[in-house]
Structures are given as structure tokens and as C-alpha cells.
Amino acid sequence: MNENYKWKGITFYSKGVVIEKTPIAPKANHSFTKYNIPGRSGSLVIDNKTYNDITLSLECHFNSDNVNINDIKSWLDGYGKLQIDNEKEYTGYISNTIPFEKITRFRKFIVQFTLHPLAKALTASTISRTTSGVFTIDTFNTYPIITMTCTGDVSVGLNGTNFTLTGADGTYVLDCEAKVITKNGINQSSIMGGDFPKLVNGNNSLTLSGTISALTISYYKTYL
Secondary structure (H helix, E strand, C coil), X not given: CCCCCEECCEECHHHCEEECCCCCCCCCCEEXXXXXXXXXXXXXXXXXXXXXXXXXXXXXXXXCCCCCHHHHXXXXXXXXXXXXXXXXXXXEEECCCCCXXXXXHHCEEEEEEEECCCEEECCCEEEEXXXXXEEEECCCCECCEEEEEEEEXXXXXXXXXXXXXXXXXXXEEEECCCCEEEECCEXXXXXXXXXXXCECCEEEEEEEEEEXXXXXXXXXXXXX
């Protein structure tokens, strides 16, 4: 039994479900595309620079005869977040059909999850900078949220990816994963040029130009 396991923010244990085994989440496979070309020995392999989804199966049983089957049916369904320890969680969905009509007799069942290949920390890490420089982090490549207070024309470069804001006046939030910039919740893409940067494992180079009074880089440590 592992009380750290949560689905949609709810522990299995609180639902009367015991996880018999706590498997180690598998490492995602790197994604490649192979082409067989007539007259060429071997395959032409293209690195997609992505990772495939992973599958994780949990062997479970009920810990009493008084569990609410209808409640569990509703809970063990659909898309959500699976927490597997006290550090990180995966995003994914339940991909098998659970035979609830048999569970009432045999009490045991398997829940199979198809999960995004990258897990994310439960809490965010934050870096604050107002000058150019290098900072070091321990994470798989991840897209941050950048919050910056600035005026006029400013430029920011992170690991060689640059973006500019023209005529800025206030505090802007760049969600680099969703690729959207807002001010007070309103889209500000019209003043932005360039692209949304990402963080990498190890050294990250930051360059700032213009009047930037505050800049915060927030990210969730990412695990492969």
C-alpha cells in the first residue's frame, strides 16, 4: 500500500482502494521515425526529438465490503493527474475498462494509466533576476512561466531564444508552454516579437535589455 498515490488529487486509500504493488514508472521511449529506402542499406532514421507516452498499471483491491462502487466508478475515469510519490505527478488518462461487475465478487482489479512521458514536480521553483547572467537548474528541459515588470521596449534572451516587447507598461506573464502572453489576464501578443524560450538541464543563459524592474522565472521541475 502506498498512501502517496493520488488520482485527481484524491488518495486511493481514502476511497477504500489498496494498491497491492507500487511499480516504478518506466522511462519513456525516445520517438524516432524510420524510412526504408530502396537501394539503401538499413533504415533512414529521423529523430523526432520527442518521447512516447508511458503505461503504468496498478494492481488494486478493496480494503472493506462497504466501498461505494458508484463513487469509485466516477472517480476512476477520464483524464487527470496521477501522483505516485511525494515529489511529482503525471498527467494522463485511464486507458482500460475496469470490470466493476466482477469486482463486487473478486474484489481485485487493475487500473491502467496512459501517461504523458514527463512528470512534473508538485511545487514550483522560482528564480528572480534583473540582470543578465547564467543560472543552473536540475531538471529535464521544461517551459517556464516568466513574469516581468517593464516599461518601453525590452528584449529578453533565454538560452539563445529571444523575444521582445514593444511599448511595454506594466507586468506581463508569459506562459511559455501555452505560448501566450497576458497583462491583467488580457492577451498582449500584439506587442511581442520572437519566440517563447525553454529551460534546460544545467546552465541557462539569460540576457536582458531595456527597463526591466522585476523578472521571475517559475517552473516545475520535470522528470523523464
